[in-house]
Amino acid sequence: MKEILIKSNIWVGALALAIALPIFVVGSAWLLPGTDLWSHFAQTLLPELVSSTLILLIGVGIGVSVLGTVLAYLVVMVDFPGRAWLEWALFLPFAIPAYVLAFVYLGVFDYSGYVQVWLREYLGIPGFDIRSGHWAIILTFVLVFYPYVYMMARASFKRQKIQMIEAGKMLGAKPLRVFWRISVPLARPAIAAGLLVTLMETLADFGVVSLFNYSTFTTAIYSAWGDFRSIEVAAQLASLLVVVSFFLIYFERKARGKAKYYSSDVSNIKAYYAKGLTGWLIFLFVFGVFMLSFAMPLLQILIWSVEVFTLEWSDRYFDYFASSGILTISATALIVVIATILALPSRRKSESKTLQLLIRFSTLGYALPGSVMAVGLLYGVQNISLISIYFAGSSINHILFGSVALLLFAYVSRFMAIAYNSTSASSEQIKPVYGQSAKLLGASRLRLIQKVYLPMMMPGILAGGLLVAVDVMKELPATYLLRPFGWDTLAIRVFELSSEGLYERAAIPALIMVVFGAIIMLIFNKLDSEKY
Amino acid sequence: MNTKRLSVISLALSTVLMGSVTQIQAASGDDITVYSSRKEHLIQPLFEQFTKQTGIEVNYLTGSGGDLIERLKLEGSNTPADMFMTVDAGDLWYAGTQNIFQSVNTETIKSNIPSYLRDPKGLWTGLSVRARTIVYSKERVNPSQLSTYSNLASSNWNKKLCLRTSKKIYTKSLVASIIHNQGEEKASQVISGWVNNLAAVPNAKDSHVMNAIIAGQCDVGLVNTYYYGQLIEKTPDAPVKLFWANQETTGVHVNVSGAGVTKHASNPSGATQLLEWLSSAEAQAIYGSLNKEYPANQNIDSDEIVSSWGSFTQDKMNLSIAGILQADAVKLMQRLGYK
Numbered sequence: 001m002k003e004i005l006i007k008s009n010i011w012v013g014a015l016a017l018a019i020a021l022p023i024f025v026v027g028s029a030w031l032l033p034g035t036d037l038w039s040h041f042a043q044t045l046l047p048e049l050v051s052s053t054l055i056l057l058i059g060v061g062i063g064v065s066v067l068g069t070v071l072a073y074l075v076v077m078v079d080f081p082g083r084a085w086l087e088w089a090l091f092l093p094f095a096i097p098a099y100v101l102a103f104v105y106l107g108v109f110d111y112s113g114y115v116q117v118w119l120r121e122y123l124g125i126p127g128f129d130i131r132s133g134h135w136a137i138i139l140t141f142v143l144v145f146y147p148y149v150y151m152m153a154r155a156s157f158k159r160q161k162i163q164m165i166e167a168g169k170m171l172g173a174k175p176l177r178v179f180w181r182i183s184v185p186l187a188r189p190a191i192a193a194g195l196l197v198t199l200m201e202t203l204a205d206f207g208v209v210s211l212f213n214y215s216t217f218t219t220a221i222y223s224a225w226g227d228f229r230s231i232e233v234a235a236q237l238a239s240l241l242v243v244v245s246f247f248l249i250y251f252e253r254k255a256r257g258k259a260k261y262y263s264s265d266v267s268n269i270k271a272y273y274a275k276g277l278t279g280w281l282i283f284l285f286v287f288g289v290f291m292l293s294f295a296m297p298l299l300q301i302l303i304w305s306v307e308v309f310t311l312e313w314s315d316r317y318f319d320y321f322a323s324s325g326i327l328t329i330s331a332t333a334l335i336v337v338i339a340t341i342l343a344l345p346s347r348r349k350s351e352s353k354t355l356q357l358l359i360r361f362s363t364l365g366y367a368l369p370g371s372v373m374a375v376g377l378l379y380g381v382q383n384i385s386l387i388s389i390y391f392a393g394s395s396i397n398h399i400l401f402g403s404v405a406l407l408l409f410a411y412v413s414r415f416m417a418i419a420y421n422s423t424s425a426s427s428e429q430i431k432p433v434y435g436q437s438a439k440l441l442g443a444s445r446l447r448l449i450q451k452v453y454l455p456m457m458m459p460g461i462l463a464g465g466l467l468v469a470v471d472v473m474k475e476l477p478a479t480y481l482l483r484p485f486g487w488d489t490l491a492i493r494v495f496e497l498s499s500e501g502l503y504e505r506a507a508i509p510a511l512i513m514v515v516f517g518a519i520i521m522l523i524f525n526k527l528d529s530e531k532y
Numbered sequence: 533m534n535t536k537r538l539s540v541i542s543l544a545l546s547t548v549l550m551g552s553v554t555q556i557q558a559a560s561g562d563d564i565t566v567y568s569s570r571k572e573h574l575i576q577p578l579f580e581q582f583t584k585q586t587g588i589e590v591n592y593l594t595g596s597g598g599d600l601i602e603r604l605k606l607e608g609s610n611t612p613a614d615m616f617m618t619v620d621a622g623d624l625w626y627a628g629t630q631n632i633f634q635s636v637n638t639e640t641i642k643s644n645i646p647s648y649l650r651d652p653k654g655l656w657t658g659l660s661v662r663a664r665t666i667v668y669s670k671e672r673v674n675p676s677q678l679s680t681y682s683n684l685a686s687s688n689w690n691k692k693l694c695l696r697t698s699k700k701i702y703t704k705s706l707v708a709s710i711i712h713n714q715g716e717e718k719a720s721q722v723i724s725g726w727v728n729n730l731a732a733v734p735n736a737k738d739s740h741v742m743n744a745i746i747a748g749q750c751d752v753g754l755v756n757t758y759y760y761g762q763l764i765e766k767t768p769d770a771p772v773k774l775f776w777a778n779q780e781t782t783g784v785h786v787n788v789s790g791a792g793v794t795k796h797a798s799n800p801s802g803a804t805q806l807l808e809w810l811s812s813a814e815a816q817a818i819y820g821s822l823n824k825e826y827p828a829n830q831n832i833d834s835d836e837i838v839s840s841w842g843s844f845t846q847d848k849m850n851l852s853i854a855g856i857l858q859a860d861a862v863k864l865m866q867r868l869g870y871k
Contacts, residue, residue: 044866106740111732112747127749129732211736213697213871226598226699227862229626375602382606398610401603402593481599485565485591485612488572496571496594501739501759505573 019362022376022413029235037233049215063142064198068149076157079271080282088525093293095517097474098144099207100510104297137212143293149194156190189256196252200367238372245367304507312505324489331411331472336465339419343427366417370477402484410478419464426460466524470517563589564802568617569597597623604632609796614803617791620701625855628655633792644811644829648848658788660819661826665784666775668752669745678775685725693729694741694750698865706785708857713782723868761824776844783847
């Protein structure tokens with residue numbers, strides 16, 4: 001038994017190591033000789049982009065935490081008009097790719113967009129450049145990423161121990177005080193988990209920042225590569241992102257602490273009833289967020305799609321759709337299975353610091369810009385190929401390059417964090433007593449996993465899977481670089497048309513993606529509500 | 533039970549997919565495979581027409597120019613690509629230096645495409661010409677105020693200029709040409725003048741530059757003419773107009789989109805045939821009507837809308853120079869804060 005455990009630990013370790021391969025390839029760029037590009041960047045881009053990246057992270061971090069938490073609290077704890085449908089509708093913005101939201105917002109709200117045209121013509125308000133300064137891009141990121149925090153915080157509020165809240169109420173605490181002093185502190189680990197994912201995604205973003213022409217770390221990465229064709233410096237810069245993420249994860253763990261606040265039981269907390277005007281004001285606020293983050297952008301791309309439908313639609317769309325679908329389903333299945341294996345409860349696993357660290361490494365890919373990860377993979381393959389040339393006399397580049405396998409590998413490395421966050425959260429709730437009693441009853445580990453762990457982890461597995469599915473469908477840079485012939489996806493079509501400024505035509509593939517993303521989110525919500 | 537079935541299904545699915553990967557695109561002997569940074573909607577109609585005429589199938593894979601060059605380098609002699617097609621002279625030049633093209637010097641190409649639009653060694657051939665020039669507001673600007681790219685740096689245009697981001701390759705090539713024509717010192721005065729005159733953060737797209745001018749955020753800008761063509765096709769009465777820059781001096785800066793046959797092409801004769809056909813009058817007309825670009829083949833006329841903008845003198849600087857000076861151009865722009 002002991003040997004089997006050790007052996008399985010080695011396998012899990014090897015798996016985590018393989019997933020982290022692109023990270024190591026990117027990190028190994030530091031072994032290459034330095035160039036004078038660094039001093040050029042240090043004198044030009046770096047000072048500004050360090051500060052603007054920080055401002056962006058802080059702004060987006062505060063924004064998603066506040067908005068996500070407040071929304072979650074309102075839908076769980078307060079009874080207001082429209083609460084039932086808004087509770088699930090608030091998930092929907094997940095379905096909109098960030099770059100699509102960015103070009104819709106620029107089209108609607110920038111100087112030449114109709115909101116400002118109207119403001120100038122009817123109210124005489126002078127026009128302004130929403131891309132200068134920080135607030136517009138921060139707001140965009142907040143509206144696209146708040147669902148991460150909302151989702152986690154909502155689940156946590158639903159599980160909070162009813163006695164504590166009731167005790168607070170009995171002691172005469174006002175609703176706001178209960179929120180600040182009891183609910184939020186209890187939900188802190190969940191909020192931190194949502195925040196972590198948001199910050200990693202913001203760090204790795206390229207689409208939104210380039211549409212706003214805002215400088216972040218990825219600006220320097222793309223400059224090193226696109227302008228100076230130095231993959232080494234691009235990889236060196238990208239590895240700094242990984243380091244930052246590593247610290248973010250560390251702080252998140254720390255924020256979570258040793259405590260496990262939530263019980264696994266769902267409590268039936270009686271919601272505050274918001275009557276009259278208060279209720280409607282709350283409705284207006286929540287509805288406003290939904291409008292701005294989902295309904296309005298959806299309407300805009302719908303209008304654009306109708307305008308150019310005959311011009312843009314062709315049979316090719318069946319191919320795009322099939323590619324997106326097959327890649328999404330297969331990548332999701334693969335990622336979920338691996339994330340489950342990595343997260344299965346095991347005493348040895350929690351005792352082995354090395355294994356913990358390896359698993360952490362395997363989730364860092366989320367902080368890498370997709371194209372850097374893709375190039376990392378190409379170079380990884382190249383190195384393996386060199387070994388193969390040495391021993392077998394032939395290169396394997398041509399077998400792996402442009403293969404679905406390599407692309408799936410990239411997805412696994414890139415999105416492991418999302419799935420693992422979810423599967424590990426559900427496995428951490430499994431009390432050790434289950435494993436111990438199963439052992440006392442003489443059950444094998446396999447049987448224990450099958451009969452106890454998997455069913456208990458199922459909500460987390462499904463939730464992770466659905467989130468990953470939406471993310472894979474939206475993924476652009478790695479797919480663009482690594483896809484095989486004939487595997488053009490909807491996201492690629494959106495990019496190719498929008499990069500030529502043809503937003504109306506790009507709206508059609510975007511619309512298909514949003515509809516499918518929305519369907520996935522609704523399935524997610526259905527499963528999620530069955531849990532309670 | 534349910535969970536078990538789910539994991540079995542997903543495992544089976546992944547295995548099938550992993551198995552299918554090894555069948556890499558085994559192009560049959562006659563097919564041609566193209567890597568292209570020219571977008572799908574702009575190449576597919578061309579290839580379709582070629583296939584209709586010759587019966588030869590063309591497979592293509594689009595991507596960003598830099599990515600595809602990297603992929604070609606790593607694939608080496610095993611590359612499935614017979615042709616590499618891209619949209620900037622700098623990229624073409626760089627691809628040439630990375631040893632991924634073979635030279636093609638057929639008489640057809642030589643007679644169709646003038647020499648300044650081709651690589652001196654025949655590594656690549658320009659297939660369409662893209663002019664980058666001044667666009668201005670008909671309502672607020674008198675064209676007599678306009679003259680050169682450098683003139684947009686003068687204080688007359690303070691808070692009236694919109695530019696596309698320095699990250700875009702068309703900006704880099706234009707600035708490279710200014711460095712070449714006027715020297716680095718003058719070029720740096722021009723760039724800092726531009727930056728001072730900006731009415732807004734540099735835009736992500738040429739179309740945004742024109743929208744900003746129409747909305748009154750700025751009065752002048754620089755764009756590739758085919759984006760103006762797209763705009764005019766959609767809104768014929770848009771209050772913006774093109775002005776041909778540098779007509780008294782070096783001429784309008786032009787860039788090319790072009791292609792070359794790859795060094796390790798498995799079907800070099802097919803790829804050459806395709807390249808020749810792309811340089812022919814018929815294909816060149818499709819380039820013009822599809823995307824309002826100028827033909828590289830000087831024997832045919834431009835598209836109707838395109839010719840309505842009038843003729844102009846081109847900057848005949850050899851386009852390799854744009855490639856050679858691009859890194860200097862980027863350094864200059866980054867130093868002077870042109871985002």
